[in-house]
Amino acid sequence: MALARSVYNLLFRRTSTFAITIMVGAVVFERVFDQAGEAMFDNINRGKLWKHIKHNYEQKDEE
Template identity: 50%
Template sequence: MGLNETVYNLIFKRTSTMTLACIASAFFFERTFDLVTESFFEKYNEGKLWKHIKDKYQQ
C-alpha cells in the first residue's frame, strides 16, 4: 500500500475526517503564521515599540 492510498483511506475517504483535517490544519497554519509574522514585526521594529522604550518615559 502506497502513501497516497494510506492518506486517502485515513483522511479523504470520509467527509467527516476530511473536514476535521481541514479545520485542524487551518488552526495550526493560523497559529504558525501569527507567530512568524509577530516575530518578524518585532525584529523589524526593534527599539521603536513601546515595550522597548517605555523605560525612558516612565517616572
Template identity: 45%
Template sequence: MSGVLGGIYNTVIRSNGVFLSAIFVGAFATNLAFDTGSNALWDSINRGRQWKDIKHRYMESEDEE
C-alpha cells in the same frame, strides 16, 4: 504513488467528519504559524522602537520610591 494517494483517501477523505476535522486543524495550524511568523518578523524589523523595548526609560521602578 497510487498507494500513498489511496492511503490518504482511505484515512482522511473517505469519512466526511475526519475530512472536515483535518481541514479545521489545518486551517488553525496555518493561522497560528502565519501569526507567529509575522509577529516575529515585525518585532525583528522594529526592534528598539516598540513600547516593550523602551518602556524602562519612562516607567519608574517600585524600588526607587
C-alpha cells in the same frame, strides 16, 4: 505512493474526517501565520516598540 494511500485512507476517505482535517489545518495555519507575522513585525521594529524601550521610562519604586 504508499504514503499517499495511507494519508488518503486515514484523512480524506470519509467526508467527516476530511472536514475535520480541513478545520484543524486552518486553525494550525492561522496560528503559525500569526506567530510568523508577529515575529517579523517585532524584528523589523526592534528598538521602536514600547516593550523594547519601556525600561527607559519606567521608574522603580524605592522604599
